[in-house]
Each structure stands twice: as C-alpha cells, then as structure tokens.
Amino acid sequence: MTGNRQFSLDLLIVAALVVLTDIFVLVPPLSGSFLRTVLGLLLVLFLPGYALTAALLPAKKDLEGIERALLSLGLSIAITPLMGFGMNYTSWGIREIPVLAGLSAFTLLSCGAAYFRRSRLPETEAFNITGETFTSTLKTEIFEEIGYGTSKAFATLLVISMLASLGSLAYVIGSPRGEEPFTEFYILGPDRVAENYPTEYTPGNSGTVIVGVKNHEHRNVDYTMEVRLENHSMPLPEDQKYISLGHNESWEEPVTFTPSVEGNNMKLEFLLFNETEKSIPYRNTHLWINVTKET
Template sequence: MVDAKSLRLFLPRQIRELPADLVVVLIVVAATNAAALLPVVRETPIRIPLGLVFLLFLPGYAFVAALFPEASERSRSGDVTDGSTPLGTASPTGIERGALSFGLSVAIVPLIALLLDLTLREPTLTSILIATSMFVVLLSIIAGVRRWNLTPERRFTIPYRTWIESGRATVFESNSRGTVIVNVLLIVSVLLALGTVSYAIALPQDGERFSSAYILTEDDGELVTDGYPTEYDGEDAQEIVFGIDNQEHRTVEYTTVFAIQEVEVQNDETIVVEQEELERFDAELAHGESWHHEHEIDPPMTGDDLRLVWLVYLDREPPEEPTLENADRSVHLWIEVDE
C-alpha cells in the first residue's frame, strides 16, 4: 500500500523542498482572501486577526525573504540555534527579519494603495487586497527560487522544530514542579490575553451598529446633498437618488417604501390626511456596502402641504400601512405641486 511519504516523492523537487515559512505565507494569503471575499466567511471574526497579519507583516516579510535568501553567517557557523546574530551581518537574522517585516509592511501597503489610486482612480478594499496578495505571492515565488539556487547549508530556514523542542523542554521538563506550573500558567495567561484583545477588536460596540438612509441629487456628474427638487408643475418628472449605507456589521435585507403624503398641521402636530405608495425598492447589503437607486418623482397629488417619504425596513416586510412611526429608518422631502 502506498503511504503519504511515497506519494510525496512524485511531487516536483521544488514543491517538496518549498520552505515552510513561505508555505505559511501562501496559506495566510489564501485564508485572508477567503475571509474577506467569501459571503459566509467574511461575516465571522476570523477576518480581523487574518487581516492584521496580512497587512502588517506579510508584505514586508515576503520582501525581506526575496531580498535575503541566505541564512545569517553566525547561524551557518553553528554558534547559535535560534538564528540570532549581531546587527551588521550580510543577511538579517530571524529576529531582524521580523522587525523589518513590520516596518516595511507599514511602508509597502500605502504605496500599493497610492499606485492603485493613480491607476484605478477609485481603489476599493477589494482591489487593495488583491494587489497586495499578488505582491506577496510574487515575492514569495522569487524568494523560493532564490533559495533553491543555494546549497542547503546557505539557505535561510526557520528552525521551528528546534523552537518547539526547546519550548516543550522548558515548560514540561523542568526539575522543579513549581517552575512547570508557572510556565503553564504563563502560557495560558498569554493565550487568554490574546483572545480577549481579538474579541474586543472583532466585536463592535453597540453604538457603532447603524444603517443610514439619505437622498441625493446630481450636480455636474457628482452626487450632492443639495438642490433637491421641491417645486413641481404637474407635468415634468424630476430625478432624485435614494441611498442606504450598511454599518450593522452583518448582511441586511432592506425594503424601502416610497410614498407621497398629504398632511395637515393641527396644534403643532403633523397629521397625514392621505398617503399613496409610489414604489418599493429591495436591496441586500453586506457590512460596509452602500446602495444608490436613481428614480423619477412624478407626484400624483397637488397642493402645498405634500411630503415625499422613503420608509426603510430592515430584515422584515413593511406593514400594511407603512408610516414614519413604524419604519426602522426614514427620510422625507417637502414639496409643492401646482394644479
């Protein structure tokens, strides 16, 4: 029976000898794209830690890996096993690579966004994610090729097996039972602290959850919150743009009822005398998405006390008699229509 080790021999040498650190880089890139783009996964908290690692570490690490494929001189000499060497050697050590990765990532990601802004004019988070992913994958391939061209003794490798064995020995093979207990408690405390911080970042505050509805007009090709059409002659229809922003930190189905109302003001109270529904709009938006709907306004009523209302309902069907009071969100516009 053929085992997994035998099947591995059928793979090309480059794949079999692919450095473990570059494999992890490619896995994190794929996981980040899945967490950001897949409809179900992108709504889970996993996108927060993956996004932080992807933006703040991977671009710089791939750049350093492509630039320095060799191990540091002291690591090759065998004086140390953790890859640490004094500053000033030809190739950076593991600790130096980590520090450079953070610093370079902070510089590289804004440069990628700037290049996209110069080429696409309106870069989105998705385009920045894809461009950064291509940058990391390309440099990881270059780093892998450059390492393959070196002898095994000169290649940079992460001694993860040594680290694991050293950590296990430090935690569980101490001569003192008290030291072992302290080490275990320290590891648990660090994990709890990291989990608490990640949970606080991933879980938004209640005040940050909201949906906004608004109306816009077009002025020289741009949408502005000004110049609303308020006077009609009963003949020509006028256009207006209705918009919704989703900041609910979840996907929401919006149903909007567009209606016209004839109102009267009695004792400082606005009373709806007559209401006529004109149109309904449906939109499903993920968190952070915006939706604009351009439509015409051709009022079927005449008078001076008329009000256009857009009544928005979240994840539910509008009631039989939609009103400003029972709507989840609303926006209105006072108009006058000549007879």
C-alpha cells in the same frame, strides 16, 4: 545547493495564509466571519513585509528571527499604502478586490523569489524554518541568544506582552461595540438640499422648509416637534407636531410656517423632543431669518 531540500515552512505558511485570506474575502458565506478580519489584518500588516524580507535577506546571517518579524511589520505598513496610492491612478481605483489581488500577488511573488534565492545558497547558510527546526529556532531566538537571568525574564515578558496585545486586538475585533443610539434631525431647503433656505420674509408671508427625522434608537420613539421664532411657539398640524417612528424608520416632510413678528437676524428654531424629556429638546437646529416690510 542540494537537490533534496525541504521547502521552507515559513514561506509555505505565508502562501497558505494568502490563499486562505482570498477565500474568506471572496466566498460570500465566509466573508462575514471573524476569521476574515484576522486574516485580512495579517495580509495588510505582516505577510507582504515578511515575504519581501525573505526575498531581500535570504541568508541566516542577514537577520535573526525576531528582527525579521519587526522588519516585516514595518515593511508591510509601508507596502500597503504605497500599493493603494499606485492603484488610485489606475482604472481599478482603491477598492477591496483590486487591493486584495495586488497584495496577494505581491506576497506570493515575493515568496517565490525568496525560495529561489534561498535555494541558491548552501542549505546551512540559507534562512530556513522547517517543521523539525521550528521549536528549537523559537527557543534559540527567545532564550539562548538573548541570554538568561534578567535578559531571559525580559524576553519572557516581551513574549507575554505580544501575546496579550494580539489577544486584546482579537477581542476588540471580535466584540465590536454596538451602534450608539441616536436620532437624526435636519432641515433642508425647498430643493431638498442643505442650501437655499428661505430667510427673507415680509409680514404675513409663509415659508417652507423640509424637516427630516430618522430614528436610530433601536426602539420605537414618539417624538414631538416644535417650531419657535424668538422663543415664541408657532402652530403646526398635529401630524407634524407628533411623530412616531420605529427603529430605522424616517420621516421627511415639508413644514410651512408664517413668521408672527418682525425683525432682523431672528432665530427660527426647530426643536425635537423625545418621549422621556418634554422640557429639554433632544435635538435642535435653527435658521436666522429677517422679517421686514416691503419698501
């Protein structure tokens, strides 16, 4: 053990990334940025495992660089859900801030333990990446220890594949698909819940359900609603038959109808047409009803 040992560059970077992640998650102006997502993925998928690996295996002979990286990934994938599982039984629960605090504290404490254990070893035996040795270590890990010829080509291909995978991941995260346009169309019972629908009728009696339409089409849409019993249209007021909604606007109103025919297990359909297709329903839902005479 020497008294003038440089602090390990890898542990310093891990600790800095943890602090940076906390800042990007907790500070509102930064919490919506692309870097927040990238740093969050690192904290979940790599940093805790790397710090734990460094604490458990402080010597160079314990594990080589590439093996350390792979073990770090595997341990992180195990640590994160285990921490979430444990927090589920606390008063904090599985929420963003408690999980962030738990992973950050675990990683920083592991970095401290790793530095302590490395400092107990002779400097030549401790695993250590400093600014001066980073380039030579990377070269040794990828080329010299793996070998030349076919092995060198394989190593180069492996590095390129890893970089391509990281680039693809960054592209997917940074360019998420836009929300697909759609319309919600639903019916509720009289209590505005999806149960206790009126399904038993006598001739001439009316029933009421709550019908809802929500426009997520990213444009204004003119809808037409129709109610059919056994393929026979039933009359509706004009303000319920024709519904115009802007994007993210909703319409939810009680719709009253009077069955016009008698029978059992009859299909009562609620059909919604959009402005571009008037013959085929854009959305539909239905109930099965009975209309029988009183005995």
